Amino acid sequence: MDTIRDSIIACLDDIPDDNEHLISELNNLIQIHGPKICSTIIHILTHLEMEPSKAAECWDKIVIHRNELSNTLKREINLRTAICDYFCSIDVSLRNPKVVEISIFENKDKASKYDSLTGLYNRTHFDDWLRKEIARSKRHNQELSILFFDLDNFKKINDTYGHLAGDVVLKNVSQIISDEIREEDIAVRYGGEELVVILPQTGKMMSFILGERIRSKIETTVQRFEGKAIDVTVSGGLATFPSDSDNETELLQFADRALYEAKCNGKNYIATYQKHKRRYFRMDFNSEIQVQEINTEIAPAEVKANSKNFSKTGLLFESDRGFNIADQIRIHLPLEKAKKSFTIDGSVVRVEVYEADLYEIGVSFSEMDNDARKDISKFMMKHFEDVHF
Numbered sequence: 001m002d003t004i005r006d007s008i009i010a011c012l013d014d015i016p017d018d019n020e021h022l023i024s025e026l027n028n029l030i031q032i033h034g035p036k037i038c039s040t041i042i043h044i045l046t047h048l049e050m051e052p053s054k055a056a057e058c059w060d061k062i063v064i065h066r067n068e069l070s071n072t073l074k075r076e077i078n079l080r081t082a083i084c085d086y087f088c089s090i091d092v093s094l095r096n097p098k099v100v101e102i103s104i105f106e107n108k109d110k111a112s113k114y115d116s117l118t119g120l121y122n123r124t125h126f127d128d129w130l131r132k133e134i135a136r137s138k139r140h141n142q143e144l145s146i147l148f149f150d151l152d153n154f155k156k157i158n159d160t161y162g163h164l165a166g167d168v169v170l171k172n173v174s175q176i177i178s179d180e181i182r183e184e185d186i187a188v189r190y191g192g193e194e195l196v197v198i199l200p201q202t203g204k205m206m207s208f209i210l211g212e213r214i215r216s217k218i219e220t221t222v223q224r225f226e227g228k229a230i231d232v233t234v235s236g237g238l239a240t241f242p243s244d245s246d247n248e249t250e251l252l253q254f255a256d257r258a259l260y261e262a263k264c265n266g267k268n269y270i271a272t273y274q275k276h277k278r279r280y281f282r283m284d285f286n287s288e289i290q291v292q293e294i295n296t297e298i299a300p301a302e303v304k305a306n307s308k309n310f311s312k313t314g315l316l317f318e319s320d321r322g323f324n325i326a327d328q329i330r331i332h333l334p335l336e337k338a339k340k341s342f343t344i345d346g347s348v349v350r351v352e353v354y355e356a357d358l359y360e361i362g363v364s365f366s367e368m369d370n371d372a373r374k375d376i377s378k379f380m381m382k383h384f385e386d387v388h389f
Helices: 001-015 019-033 035-046 053-075 079-090 100-114 123-138 156-163 163-182 205-220 248-264 370-388
Strands: 143-152 186-192 195-198 223-225 228-230 234-241 268-271 289-295 302-310 312-318 328-335 342-354 359-363
Touching: 001 019, 001 035, 019 035, 019 053, 019 079, 019 268, 035 053, 035 079, 035 186, 053 079, 053 223, 123 186, 123 195, 123 248, 143 156, 143 205, 143 248, 156 163, 156 228, 163 186, 163 195, 163 205, 163 223, 163 228, 195 205, 205 234, 234 248, 248 268, 289 312, 302 328, 312 342
Parallel strands: 234 268
Antiparallel strands: 143 195, 143 234, 186 195, 223 228, 289 302, 289 328, 302 312, 312 359, 328 342, 342 359
């Protein structure tokens, strides 16, 4: 949205006197980016906060009002004059307006809203945004998620390469996050090397996919300072409204708690908050799988089964063959579009007779390193995309 804001300001600066041309160019931007940018146009010209539908309606009425004023007074009326008159006389949203040069106002506004190093919003603006977005989500019965990122081993980067290198790394990581999120998402430098993203109208699974994409992009992007390559990774914590909490303070705390868990369990991956004390959330995973018992002396036979749900630490499936608690098994998970399978070992921790000759089997995956956990995350993301896109 900052790029769009810059485009609007450029129009206002480049076409200060030709109002017909200015309105035409602003309407062209609306055609390209959609009526939601009317909120930005109104905000730049009046500093009024409006939802997109209300702002679009006001913009159309302002253009009509300007034409009517011009016809009545028999001279061209400046767009800014028409806006001031509209909001002071018709839609009385301005009671005591003050005239100020846009460039002066924008410079001061940016200083109050944005972090000077990263270009992301600052902490104060984050608090305002989160409160408003939670209220909007409650009003429209929509989900909202918070991704809480923290650079791994950032102190070591500063100590090894110097604080200027740390600044470059933090700025580059912030740019990667800005490039990956949508226009309606809000990225903030929360403090130090902590970066937070608010994701309106976004549930846990889609937020997890975004978090993994950002984490992976940062891990694979070579950071350089004075010719030296610097390895950079981030950990992330995720919490979602309203499933985790309907309170903005608590939701942020839960995302921070998930981040702490990611740090404690190897760093460089995304952890999700789970109120029921599961370390990882489960997703529905209805697919045919192959299962082999691997703690047997005879050659293991593959058994076809149907999975029910899946997480980073375990899987639940149905089978017409029973297993014993503590059996060691190998599971082959198909990846539909890629025509490949993902293989993982685990231990049977739960066996229930679901129906006659039908068993429900719970499996806990074997201990794994951080790379294996990331591989499972990628598998979950790929499966979700195969099913939903």
